[in-house]
Amino acid sequence: MIRSYFPKCVAVVALLALSVGALDTFSAAVYEHTVIIPNRTETPVSKEEGLLLMNKNIDVLEKAVKLAVKQGAHIIVTPEDGIYGWVFTRESIYPYLEDIPDPGVNWIPCREPWRFGNTPVQQRLSCLAKDNSIYVVANIGDMKPCNGKLVARYHKYNLFAPEIQFDFPKDSELVTFNTPFGKSGIFTCFDIFSHDPAVVVVVDEFQVDSILYPIAWYNVLPLLSAVPFHSACAKAMGVNLLAANTHNTSMHMTGSGIYTPEAVKVYHYDVETESGQLLLSDPKSQPRREPTYPEAVDWHAYASSVKPFSSEQSDFPGMIYFDEFTFTELKRNPGNYTDEVYALGAFDGLHTVEGQYYLQLELLKYCQTTDLETYGEAVGSAFTRFEDFSLSGTFGMHYVFPQIILSGSQLAPERHYEISRDGRLRSRSGAPLPVLVMALYGRVLEKDPPCLGQGPGKFQ
Numbered sequence: 498m499i500r501s502y503f504p505k506c507v508a509v510v511a512l513l514a515l516s517v518g519a520l521d522t523f524s525a526a527v528y529e530h531t532v533i534i535p536n537r538t539e540t541p542v543s544k545e546e547g548l549l550l551m552n553k554n555i556d557v558l559e560k561a562v563k564l565a566v567k568q569g570a571h572i573i574v575t576p577e578d579g580i581y582g583w584v585f586t587r588e589s590i591y592p593y594l595e596d597i598p599d600p601g602v603n604w605i606p607c608r609e610p611w612r613f614g615n616t617p618v619q620q621r622l623s624c625l626a627k628d629n630s631i632y633v634v635a636n637i638g639d640m641k642p643c644n645g646k647l648v649a650r651y652h653k654y655n656l657f658a659p660e661i662q663f664d665f666p667k668d669s670e671l672v673t674f675n676t677p678f679g680k681s682g683i684f685t686c687f688d689i690f691s692h693d694p695a696v697v698v699v700v701d702e703f704q705v706d707s708i709l710y711p712i713a714w715y716n717v718l719p720l721l722s723a724v725p726f727h728s729a730c731a732k733a734m735g736v737n738l739l740a741a742n743t744h745n746t747s748m749h750m751t752g753s754g755i756y757t758p759e760a761v762k763v764y765h766y767d768v769e770t771e772s773g774q775l776l777l778s779d780p781k782s783q784p785r786r787e788p789t790y791p792e793a794v795d796w797h798a799y800a801s802s803v804k805p806f807s808s809e810q811s812d813f814p815g816m817i818y819f820d821e822f823t824f825t826e827l828k829r830n831p832g833n834y835t836d837e838v839y840a841l842g843a844f845d846g847l848h849t850v851e852g853q854y855y856l857q858l859e860l861l862k863y864c865q866t867t868d869l870e871t872y873g874e875a876v877g878s879a880f881t882r883f884e885d886f887s888l889s890g891t892f893g894m895h896y897v898f899p900q901i902i903l904s905g906s907q908l909a910p911e912r913h914y915e916i917s918r919d920g921r922l923r924s925r926s927g928a929p930l931p932v933l934v935m936a937l938y939g940r941v942l943e944k945d946p947p948c949l950g951q952g953p954g955k956f957q
């Protein structure tokens with residue numbers, strides 16, 4: 498048997514039927530976990546040593562599960578790579594993998610631990626869910642003998658309750674299932690960028706209410722920082738997003754949250770300590786049925802009805818995360834300026850580094866210096882405050898993720914801005930905001946290449 502290729506990255510969902518009827522709201526928990534990672538090695542450790550390390554991580558997750566249950570949680574999402582980390586070669590990952598059977602087998606590992614061979618991690622996760630009457634979302638690698646052929650990454654779940662209805666999308670990679678708190682779907686990290694199956698299939702076709710989202714996401718400023726980006730995803734897709742990130746400050750991994758279509762319910766972003774963090778909140782079970790559900794936005798309407806922005810300043814190029822933007826310094830109207838420089842930037846093209854995906858985006862960005870070469874660089878704090886703003890563009894598509902990041906990487910609270918139906922991201926309260934970046938991040942799914950490949954925040 499050739500063991501050189503293993504499919505990786507599988508979301509395992511341990512499910513347990515709750516003895517409750519349909520819920521209007523539910524209590525959701527996400528846990529940002531500081532993963533205990535093994536020492537780097539080329540030669541695989543023994544299965545026992547691997548299990549020892551995984552059990553150390555599950556001990557921590559177990560505490561978080563119990564704490565969440567005590568506070569009434571119905572579901573807890575734990576991070577991608579949360580059980581063994583990410584420092585592996587294709588060979589050294591081997592002792593950490595288990596064969597995860599097809600969910601159709603209707604198996605409760607806690608009750609029948611040996612039915613599919615030696616699967617101690619699935620057994621422990623299953624018992625954790627069963628004994629605590631909670632849905633546990635965890636992420637472990639699946640291993641399949643595959644005769645040298647690379648098997649695509651895919652997701653599976655273990656079914657613990659026969660009465661739960663499962664839908665199998667035509668493409669077996671993505672899963673949706675019904676719970677007492679609406680329909681849920683699962684993505685891991687980079688899936689959120691994709692048309693098929695993630696965004697369009699799961700969100701639009703299957704009309705899911707909540708996405709369970711284990712991630713190992715490293716923040717890439719200014720546009721791909723976990724909390725602003727994922728909260729924008731929840732808004733753009735109109736779903737609850739339960740995002741659990743791994744925590745490792747030296748790898749820039751932090752940023753978990755519970756996001757709804759209307760607002761950020763709770764988030765955690767900590768670049769100071771190495772502690773884990775449990776977050777809880779009560780989102781609506783079926784946000785689409787709420788009167789407050791945001792109306793569809795026409796991301797083309799406003800900007801196409803006004804005269805194009807013209808400036809006496811000349812355009813200049815600047816790089817943001819390997820994409821060449823066109824910038825214009827913001828300096829036209831009379832007003833009080835500080836020494837700080839802001840620029841408007843735009844990009845329309847195929848992003849090609851660490852994954853290929855088509856972007857159309859527009860942003861207003863604070864720039865550290867007046868040196869043109871540095872305009873694309875990320876900056877930490879700004880002192881200029883915007884009392885009134887409106888950003889719009891003539892986007893040709895539906896998926897535009899609006900973000901506002903304030904000085905100190907803080908999120909702008911929803912009460913300070915709105916997204917109007919005609920496609921404007923604009924100020925609302927008049928409270929002056931120290932804006933670092935304000936962006937409309939558009940994904941043109943129809944122009945993507947067939948395979949997006951490896952994406953931001955994805956380690957393997």
Ligand SMILES: *[C@@H]1O[C@H](CO)[C@@H](O)[C@H](O)[C@H]1NC(C)=O
Pocket residue numbers: 533534535536550
């Ligand atoms: C890594 O190696 C050091 C030194 O041999 C040891 O003390 C430590 O426990 C090891 N860590 C893990 C996670 O195995």
Ligand SMILES: *[C@@H]1O[C@H](CO)[C@@H](O)[C@H](O)[C@H]1NC(C)=O
Pocket residue numbers: 531532533534584745746747748771
């Ligand atoms: C964070 O990740 C790095 C690189 O993978 C590792 O060396 C370090 O020990 C991790 N930090 C903690 C606190 O686990």
Ligand SMILES: *[C@@H]1O[C@H](CO)[C@@H](O)[C@H](O)[C@H]1NC(C)=O
Pocket residue numbers: 831832833
């Ligand atoms: C500039 O600031 C001064 C003092 O705060 C204020 O009186 C003046 O109206 C401002 N001018 C403009 C154009 O905003």
